[in-house]
Amino acid sequence: MKKDIHPDYHEIDVKLTNGDIVRMRSTYGSDGDTLSLDIDPSVHPAWTGGGTHLMDTGGRVSKFKKKYQGFGF
Numbered sequence: 001m002k003k004d005i006h007p008d009y010h011e012i013d014v015k016l017t018n019g020d021i022v023r024m025r026s027t028y029g030s031d032g033d034t035l036s037l038d039i040d041p042s043v044h045p046a047w048t049g050g051g052t053h054l055m056d057t058g059g060r061v062s063k064f065k066k067k068y069q070g071f072g073f
Contacts, residue, residue, distance in 0.1 A: 016040045 010031040014022045017040050028035055 017043050 007027040008030070009025055009027055011023055012026050012028055012032065013034045014024055014026075015034055015036040016022065017037060021034075026035070
């Protein structure tokens, strides 16, 4: 492995939106820094399975669904 080409890999504190702090290894900042998240797995719909709503502006969603209705969407 080549020397001096890899970033420093150290431990940081990651502050979640609910205030919990998780210690993990990262290349962010320097050792002991804190990274505060605006969105994290505890609140993001991609991880929570929350209801996402499609905005049908000008019938675009309806047009898409009609065009590809045979593909099982």
